[in-house]
Amino acid sequence: MSEFEGERIAKVIARAGVCSRRDAERLIGEGRVKMNGKVLTSAATNVTAKDVILVDGQPLPSKEATKLWRYHKPGGLVVSNNDPQGRPTVFEKLREQLPRVVSIGRLDINTEGLLLLTNDGELARFLELPATGWTRKYRVRAFGHVNEASLTKLEKGVEVEGVRYGPIEAKIERVQGDNTWLTIAIKEGKNREVKRICEHLGLQVNRLIRTAFGPFQLGELPRGGIEEVPTRAMKSSIGEKFFKKEDDAHRRWKVQRS
Structure with a gap:
């Protein structure tokens, strides 16, 4: 199948900033994703912009510009959207300060320090890969x-x-x-x-x-502090290769929707 005939559903959900690709696959497995009114059963499904995708009954948000934040995580917070034990989470703590974001990797509940957050699930996946070598x-x-x-x-x-x-x-x-x-x-x-x-x-x-x-430092960021990484610094640190690939994919998606 040509890349212009669609992309894997989990990748599309991640690019929309809903969650990481791994979490998107989990949502599909839990029956929480619908395509054209039908519950999806396979993360291997390819979709195009003509398909109507709902996650937990909500349409995918429009693709926003990729953003990255440095967060000085204090101890005592879980890096998870939902904690079965009811412990406080990073995402609850930052709900009023940030849009919907995903973490790049995780830190244990008692581990402190630098946690990178992004609104782009594909970026999170890219930076977590061992091949990135950070x-x-x-x-x-x-x-x-x-x-x-x-x-x-x-x-x-x-x-x-x-x-x-x-x-x-x-x-x-x-x-x-x-x-x-x-x-x-x-x-x-x-x-x-x-x-x-x-x-x-x-x-x-x-x-x-x-x-x-990787190239991102905790520096003097205060405990509990959150700071957006400037776009130019983000792109120069991560590399234009990732952003060119994502921009090309987004352009294809826009063409399909027109």
Whole structure:
């Protein structure tokens, strides 16, 4: 099928900023997406601009210009739209300040620091891909002590309980009583990776702060602060390749609708 004959429904929903492509596939699986009055059962469905798509009974919003925000997430907030345990979420906290957004990756409830948010689900997916190769940097406070030699070994990667982690850059920042402050840089961002690596070293993490995600830095952004990344800075940091691809896809969609 030619790319001009339609696009996958999950991709169209994500580009509209409703949610990420992964979450769109979940919504389809839950029977919450309709196409031309019928409930969709497969995320493999291709759609065109002539099709009427409803998510939870609401039409897709018009594609807005892609935006990106830096958020200094405090501890105690869940990075989820709905928490089964009823805990406060990032999206509830920011509901009055931002349009509908999705997070680029996640942070555990007690993890603080830089969280990137966007109104473009496709951008979120693009930046989460391992192939993007962006480094995540953290400051870690952990109970216990470790030597530099043990940290140097992490540069070749390590296997912990059957899970293989890629190269990790870790350095001792300072020792503070029974705690050690570390700086850790990783590329993969696997689930609870930093905490599991520290446990492997005999350390117990009691504070974790993400300071950078790729070229974007936490900097002096205050705790709980939110700041939009200027369009020029966003495009130069992410690369024009992504935006050209998205602009081309949006132009095709507009042609189909005309």
